[in-house]
Amino acid sequence: MLQFGVIGHKGRMGRALEAAIADAGHVLAVGIDAGESLAPHAGGCDVLIDFSAPAALADSLAAAREAGKPILVGTTGLEAAHFALLDESAGAVPVLQSGNFSLGVTLLAHLVREAAARLGSDWDIEVLEMHHRMKVDAPSGTAKLLGEAAAAGRGIALADNMESGRHGMTGARKEGAIGFATLRGGTVAGEHSVIFAGSEERLVLSHSAENRMIFARGAVKAAEWLVGQSPGRYTMNDVLGL
Incomplete structure (x- = not known):
């Protein structure tokens, strides 16, 4: 049973993730939304999932690095600077980023x-x-x-x-x-x-x-796989062994 931290908890995907986490037998330990800080809570989680907004990514990655926790990023609309941050963070913790977790x-x-x-x-x-x-x-x-x-x-x-x-x-x-x-x-x-x-x-x-739950279930499966991996950049291909 894993302790999940979800950034963007009150959004559409955040609500779907909460259901998928429970269905998989895990626990939503903390939900973070706009104006709230992840840093004080990250240490109590086994894995972090960010489905919020590009502007929040830097703080999410910083909290993951500081706590030494793997992080899965499903936020879309990312630009070159965001991908550079993902690469930098992957030197310290496991990072899995994808535009789709189905x-x-x-x-x-x-x-x-x-x-x-x-x-x-x-x-x-x-x-x-x-x-x-x-x-x-x-x-x-x-x-x-x-x-x-x-x-x-x-x-x-x-x-x-x-x-x-x-x-x-x-x-x-x-x-x-x-x-x-x-x-x-x-x-x-x-x-x-x-x-x-x-x-x-x-x-x-x-x-x-047909339903965004397919993305939530895929993200939870990917998070389960990510826990225990070495620091580095990963994709859904790694999860499926493609």
């Missing part, structure tokens, strides 16, 4: 990478995603994760080959580009498709999230 999405990303590695650059890649109307970042962390998988399969950098937000006279599609399309509306938990469009044929790899 076991199905983790396997989907693996399949996307394999497909991209085997299909030529004449196969166009488009990542399509839809989420509920309240989601604030776009493309989603999962869409970026899938785009990174496709780029890795082709041995290219996503940042140099990403096309998103097309509007107006954009010209012909650049060969080898990885396109993104974002939809928002209703209460959709998460829909993602990666389309490989070749000459006169298409391959579509998709995942549908």
Whole structure:
């Protein structure tokens, strides 16, 4: 039985995590939200989970380092400075960061990478995603994760080959580009498709999230795995042994 500390406890994912932690037979030892400090409580936890906001990440990582506790980060909308902080913290404690903790999405990303590695650059890649109307970042962390998988399969950098937000006279599609399309509306938990469009044929790899509990259960499974690991950067691929 593990003692969990959750940052972003009152958010949608925080509430789902509380249920998933209980279902797995563990204990939510502390829940932290905006304006509260994790540092005084981190030492009493076995593992920390941050599903809050990018602005809170530095404090969460500092508390994990000070307490010597593993931390799992599911916050999306991260930028280069945040990833540098994750790398720095991984020198002191185990750090697992992902844009999506669904076991199905983790396997989907693996399949996307394999497909991209085997299909030529004449196969166009488009990542399509839809989420509920309240989601604030776009493309989603999962869409970026899938785009990174496709780029890795082709041995290219996503940042140099990403096309998103097309509007107006954009010209012909650049060969080898990885396109993104974002939809928002209703209460959709998460829909993602990666389309490989070749000459006169298409391959579509998709995942549908029916409830955010799949992300919470995956995060708890990953946290269970993370406890006892050596300091370092980990991903969901490590959890599934991919």
